[in-house]
Amino acid sequence: MSRIAPTIRIAILAIVAAAVFCSAQLKGKPPGLLSNPPELRAKHHTLSLTLHAGIASDGRNSFYFNGQPNAPTLRLSQGDQLKITYVNDLPIKAKESCAMTPCMDMTNLHFHGLTVSPDAPQDDVLDMMAMPGQALRYTVEIPKDHPPGLYWYHTHPHGESHRQVLDGMSGAIVIEGMESYFPPLAGLPERVLVVRGRSIGNDPVSADLKHRVELSSDICGAEPETPEEIFTLNGWVRPQIEIATGERQFWRLVNASADRYLDLQLEGQTFEIVAMDGMPIALHDLNHRTRSADHVLLPPAGRLEAIVTGPAADTPRRLVSRCVDTGPDGDPNPAMVLADIVPQPAAKSLSKVSESSRKPDLKTLDLAAEEKVPPRFIVTFTEDKKGFYINGDKFTPDAAPMVRAKIGTLQHWRIVNATGELHPMHIHQVHFLPYAENDRPIAEPVWLDTVNVPYRGSVDVIMDFTDPVIKGMSVFHCHLLNHEDKGMMAKILFQ
Numbered sequence: 441m442s443r444i445a446p447t448i449r450i451a452i453l454a455i456v457a458a459a460v461f462c463s464a465q466l467k468g469k470p471p472g473l474l475s476n477p478p479e480l481r482a483k484h485h486t487l488s489l490t491l492h493a494g495i496a497s498d499g500r501n502s503f504y505f506n507g508q509p510n511a512p513t514l515r516l517s518q519g520d521q522l523k524i525t526y527v528n529d530l531p532i533k534a535k536e537s538c539a540m541t542p543c544m545d546m547t548n549l550h551f552h553g554l555t556v557s558p559d560a561p562q563d564d565v566l567d568m569m570a571m572p573g574q575a576l577r578y579t580v581e582i583p584k585d586h587p588p589g590l591y592w593y594h595t596h597p598h599g600e601s602h603r604q605v606l607d608g609m610s611g612a613i614v615i616e617g618m619e620s621y622f623p624p625l626a627g628l629p630e631r632v633l634v635v636r637g638r639s640i641g642n643d644p645v646s647a648d649l650k651h652r653v654e655l656s657s658d659i660c661g662a663e664p665e666t667p668e669e670i671f672t673l674n675g676w677v678r679p680q681i682e683i684a685t686g687e688r689q690f691w692r693l694v695n696a697s698a699d700r701y702l703d704l705q706l707e708g709q710t711f712e713i714v715a716m717d718g719m720p721i722a723l724h725d726l727n728h729r730t731r732s733a734d735h736v737l738l739p740p741a742g743r744l745e746a747i748v749t750g751p752a753a754d755t756p757r758r759l760v761s762r763c764v765d766t767g768p769d770g771d772p773n774p775a776m777v778l779a780d781i782v783p784q785p786a787a788k789s790l791s792k793v794s795e796s797s798r799k800p801d802l803k804t805l806d807l808a809a810e811e812k813v814p815p816r817f818i819v820t821f822t823e824d825k826k827g828f829y830i831n832g833d834k835f836t837p838d839a840a841p842m843v844r845a846k847i848g849t850l851q852h853w854r855i856v857n858a859t860g861e862l863h864p865m866h867i868h869q870v871h872f873l874p875y876a877e878n879d880r881p882i883a884e885p886v887w888l889d890t891v892n893v894p895y896r897g898s899v900d901v902i903m904d905f906t907d908p909v910i911k912g913m914s915v916f917h918c919h920l921l922n923h924e925d926k927g928m929m930a931k932i933l934f935q
Contacts, residue, residue: 474679474779476632476790477612478505478512487516488523493530493547493570493595493609500607501530510675511611513632514593518617522580524549528570536607538600539925540827545572547604550596550868551613552741553718553889555587555907556580558869558914558934565596565868566837566913566931583909588617589718590692590743592634598835598929602921606698608636608675614692618745619793621720622729628690628747629790631681634674635778637697641668652678656775660763662861667772669700671761673779680782681759683750690714690793692745695738698921701773701862701892703762704744705735706781708755711746718743719871719887724805731884735762739864741890741919750783757781767895769823770861805850807902811875815854815900817843819930821863821893821918827927828918834927835917842930847911851903857893863923866890867903867916869934876900890919910934 480487489512492504503511516522526549534543547570551563560568561579570576594610595601612632619625640646653670673679683689695702704711713731715721722729736744751757758780764773822829831842845851853872855865871887878897893899917929 472680473782474631474674474676474681476513476630477634477674478510479515479791480512481515482517482520482522485517485519486521486523487514489514490525490527492527495530495535499535501536501604501609502607503609503611504529511593511609511634513612513614515614515616516582518582518586518588518615519584520582522551522578522582524578524580525575526570526578527575528572530572532572536603538603539922540599543600543603546570546597546600547595547609548576548597549578549593551580551591551593552866553591553743553871554580554613555583555869555871555909557909558912563868565598565915569597582615583907586615587719587723588615588620589715589720590614590632590694590745591718592694592696592741592743594696598837599925602698602925605696605921606637606639608638610634610636610696612692612694615718618714618720621722621726622714625690625714625747625793628688628793630690630692630793631790632674633691633693634696635693635702636672636675637669637700638672638677639669649677653776653778656763658763659772659774661765661768662770662772663768665772667774669697670776671697671700671702671778678777678779680780682782682784683748685750685753685783687750688747689750689790690745691748692743693738694743695740697740699740699771701740701764701766701864702738702742703735703764704738705760705762706748707757707760708751709748709757710734711736711744711748713744713746715745716743716886717871717888717890721886724887731886737764737892739862739890739892739919740921741864741866742888751781753783755783757783764862767859767861769859770895805904805906807850807873807875810850810852810902811900813852816851818854818856819865819916820856820858821865821928822858823923823928828923830917830928830930833930835929839931841913841933844933844935845903845905847905847908847934849905851905852900853903854898854900855891855893856898857895859895861895863893863928864890864919865893865899865916866919867932868914869910870904870907872901872903874899874901905934
């Protein structure tokens with residue numbers, strides 16, 4: 441960590457750019473046609489960039505790249521190196537409130553879903569931290585056998601994660617090569633869709649924004665509170681997505697919300713699912729390369745990679761999030777419109793999925809024996825008016841690891857939700873296979889890194905601790921980040 445004084449020029453550019461970016465949203469103007477976020481690609485097996493944390497013109501925290509308030513999509517291949525200089529230009533005195541204590545405007549990065557080292561200078565969320573005026577330097581080594589797919593990066597300072605991610609401090613990561621697992625992807629137009637939550641409780645045009653997304657008044661069993669969040673798509677409120685009638689596009693979508701579920705539905709169409717949480721469906725079984733669904737539940741941090749087909753020209757469609765019952769103690773998660781589908785030729789600027797000569801790696805694991813034994817570890821989520829807990833404990837930075845996992849093993853874990861609201865459980869560095877919910881087998885289970893745990897229920901999973909790259913101290917937690925900030929996180933030592 442080194443101390444760097446923010447430059448006046450960058451600050452001025454940031455303020456001007458943020459004003460331009462936010463003006464259409466604040467004034468309620470329709471944003472028009474959706475485009476992908478800006479992209480950066482590795483050159484000579486290295487992707488290097490400088491990313492800043494700063495304040496947007498509307499007072500929210502924001503990433504800045506090249507003086508613009510945005511987060512580029514980072515595109516890498518197996519064996520590449522990702523180098524990020526992350527500069528904290530946030531003010532010493534924060535203007536926003538945090539979960540438990542006054543905000544300190546500290547910040548860092550988490551590379552969500554990547555099977556990489558949890559130690560500095562890689563995916564270290566415990567010891568790498570930049571205070572205002574400081575910088576962090578990350579060097580992340582992507583393993584040569586890393587699964588292709590959609591991952592993402594976001595801030596992860598314990599106690600301040602919710603505020604920063606809710607403000608939009610997140611971006612997509614794509615590990616190339618998905619077409620090797622499903623060759624029909626080659627040549628398809630590709631969309632990267634970053635769905636973020638946006639707090640509108642104090643927004644001067646909140647009524648207009650709620651009307652634009654057709655925010656439902658039905659809260660589906662959650663606590664009777666007024667919804668104060670809407671979803672944005674690549675930073676825009678209800679944009680239009682172009683797709684020709686009968687055209688197939690490859691959509692890569694991440695729920696980058698800090699605390700809201702998506703129940704995605706493309707009206708009248710189905711999703712041909714190629715991957716979930718960055719894990720190709722075919723990685724463990726080449727005989728079953730895709731799944732079909734008319735709607736998909738994505739908890740915060742969940743990702744969907746799927747082929748969609750353009751509707752008939754005279755049939756307007758919408759991409760919507762259906763209402764989610766988060767439980768009698770849960771926050772409202774009402775239905776709303778994310779985007780309108782425009783049945784016409786897609787923008788020529790969309791990139792195409794390239795062809796691949798790489799043979800897909802097949803990961804075969806014998807799970808049957810582990811499924812039959814009692815859980816090796818039980819995670820229990822509880823909460824009260826004083827905080828949120830895992831196995832009765834609140835997270836503290838100096839805590840010992842709650843559990844130690846031997847590298848090279850598969851382990852049966854049970855995740856128990858003893859509360860009256862949903863909790864999405866995420867573990868860093870690894871994926872797992874949920875195979876039973878409330879003691880009933882899950883039909884067609886898929887590998888995930890974030891799983892929804894039903895309220896007053898449980899999920900049984902097989903943890904994959906077989907990759908030696910994960911060695912070190914890591915964490916697992918609820919990915920409702922206000923819960924994580926208030927204590928629902930614990931350490932795990934991979935050894």
